[in-house]
Amino acid sequence: MATIAVPAEEKKKTSEEALITGAEAIAIACKLADVDVVTAYPIRPYDAVMQYMSQLVADGEMDCEFIVAEGEHSQFEIVKHASACGARVFCGSSGVGWMHAMEALTVTPPLRIPMVAMVGNRALDDPGAFGVEHNDALAVRDLGWMLTWVDSAQEALDTALIAYRVAEDRRMFVPLAISCDGSFLTHSQALVQVPAAEQVQKFLPRYNRGDLLLHPDNVISVAPQVNEDWVMEIRRQNYAVTEIACDVIREVYADFERTFGRKYGNPFFEEYMTEDADVVLLGMGTMSTPVKVAVRKLRGEGKKVGFVRLRWFRPFAGPQIAKCLERFKAIGVIDRDFSFGSPDLSGVVATEVRSAMYSSAATRPPVLGFICGLGGRDVTVPDVEKMAEIAFEAAKGKAQPLTQWIGLRG
């Protein structure tokens, strides 16, 4: 949860308040960031960001090449090459649209292309669905993309600005996807402090590709055949990015706070009422709203429960997360995704949390996996209360199933 630390008079000069959706917040961030090339293709729910951006371009509020592609594969290929030629780019998709772009998404990190993309998280359909599920963005988790989940329009705008700083840092030069829960964040309005353009210019220097720029003045051949001679070393270079990614993210958040006065504290996860909690729930995205409501309700009943909201999924701040979680008696991970056939049949986040705990935690509290809220189904306050109850049972030492589906019919 962001707290505004800027004195009131200064706040008036440097930002203005707007009632906007998550999608519009990101469109405004791209305008403030003076993005150069944007490619659009319609798929719900992310495409609201492109509709807002189209209007900004048509009204002369934003100067960029706004290209409507004929498919998501081309959409992401176009901005990939535009970025190679020095342009700051923005793109996005949802659900199976994101999957249609998969070939392009796969090669973007090894090419060291700092693309910022918005994923309007949507169920992979068939079965036909428009609602939120996290598997679309998660599909690139092994490939070198940075992945972050935001839960408010303010955080969406701020993270988009942070994303360009992080991605375009020469030590990084990898793509970054900002996930906004479909409909719940992309299409719901909230009050947002929109920073002034001058402030953003201070925070975001121009994208400089340096000696990697594809331009007649720089005769280079990009992405030759390397085969078994060099693939491993090139992958190792992407690995080197992940080794410093957490440090770069911390640096940028600190600079964000200095420039805009909005303090996010620990960039990687937010802790809510965890100080003296016995059990915690952990999740990503807009489930934070019902979870926090349930946590307050349970606290009112004397039950010591807290919530950890993961912001950054890649890089996964494993040791830090383990250090945070090891003090609790049980952890309930709420996965708004599925990972069929995984160890313990849990969702993606639970599997990763368990892995981090195994490596870095001093204790071994039960980590329970919950699958909830798929296909746009609400994570309800009673659902959360049920998950907390199960976690409390586990904390008492009563063994619980490692994976449970919550909110299922029948």
Added chain:
Amino acid sequence: MSTFFEMGKLADEKPTQDLEAFQGVKKVPHEEYYTSGHRTCQGCQSAQIMKLMAKAAGPRTVVLGSTGCMYVGNTSYYSTPWGVPWMHTQLGSAGSSALGAAAAFRVLMRKGVMKDEPINVIAFCGDGGGADMGVSAISATMSHPDYNLLILLYDNESYANTDIQISGTSPYGANTSFSTPGKMKRIMNRRWKKNIAPLMLVGHPTVKYVQPPAPPTRCRR
């Protein structure tokens, strides 16, 4: 082997480069922008096309090369034959990669970040990448009136780099490893050659120039 070119419409504000026409074969300049450093088969006509294309385009050029013989048999690290900047792109991405490069140059020049000059943006593909997988991307790119770019499709009527399989431009009856004659089926490829050049010309109102093969020459390998 037949070859042909397609060119996007001239942008309203941006002129193309003013390149001197070659005044006869003895006056062709000696500068090579595609030189040794590839490992194509001896006599490869696709490589010959690359050499001539690069020579005609000159140094103020950026080339996007989609997967195929002209990628795999050409740029093997540590060597490259390209004397102009070159970037690999995906098999079906000749159209989209050209569009991305052209769009970047256009906006960066407009914003005063990059020196304003006409840059040749040329993307190449084979018939596999261009007439099959990449048709939609090329078609979309051909519909844009704002960007100067050239898509060069070298048509050897097959997917050649994978040791010859039929593509949409393979002739009727072609014997390839995906269209093998057998005891029951003497002819597996009963598809007629796709007429890709007129498809691009007739279907896209702003395409300025398409060169179909004229006259077609066949290469027996």
